[in-house]
Amino acid sequence: MFTNYEIYLHYVGDQVVLKNTRRLCATKPIVTVNGKFPGPTLYAREDDNVLVNVTNLIKDNVTIHWHGVRQLRTGWSDGPAYITQCPIQPGRSYLYNFTLTGQRGTLLWHAHILWLRSTMHGAIVILPKKGVPYPFPKPDKQKVIVLGEWWKSDAEAVINEALQTGLAPNVSDAHTINGHTGPVPNCSYG
Secondary structure, X not given: OOOOOOOOOOEEEEEEEEEXXXXXXXEEEEEEXXXXXXXXXXXXXXXXXXXXXXXXXXXXXXXXXXXXXOOOOOHHXXXXXXXXXOOEXXXXXXXXXXEOOOOOEEEEEEEOOOOHHHOOEEEEEXXXXXXXXXXXXXXXXXXXXXXXXXXXXXXXXXXXXHHHHOOOOOOOOEEEEOOEOOOOOOOOOO
């Protein structure tokens, strides 16, 4: 439940970094935002201007797509690499700047280049304007749930194999809920 409606992320200094992560009894480096998997949840209100400064500290180019956010006159902040923006090169930063016009609800943000979206993703929660009620009875409790997938191997290797063979990519080894695969027998964690 949101207890303090005055705290929102209108400006975030996010860093794209590698982090060793253990799932399905194995550890591998994954691309994350600020070392979190899934990445941080952003909170804002309808009609807020959102500024997110992303610094790329990995060897690959990156972009972030704000899935479902209406980009009205801010197409350069939409995130599809080589379509609406040039990717953020290693060691460089980019300031995403957009307004949440006429939107409420929970949406998704994710990387939009290569298969980095498999680990570099999170939620963006758009609350009603201050003083405007929800269009339904106020919930007793709210919890953000982010569904995802997990591959034991490197996700880029999975897509590269598919491209070479012409077949569909291998199915993920597990689904995740808020980044977790669930307990695995005879394994210290995930």
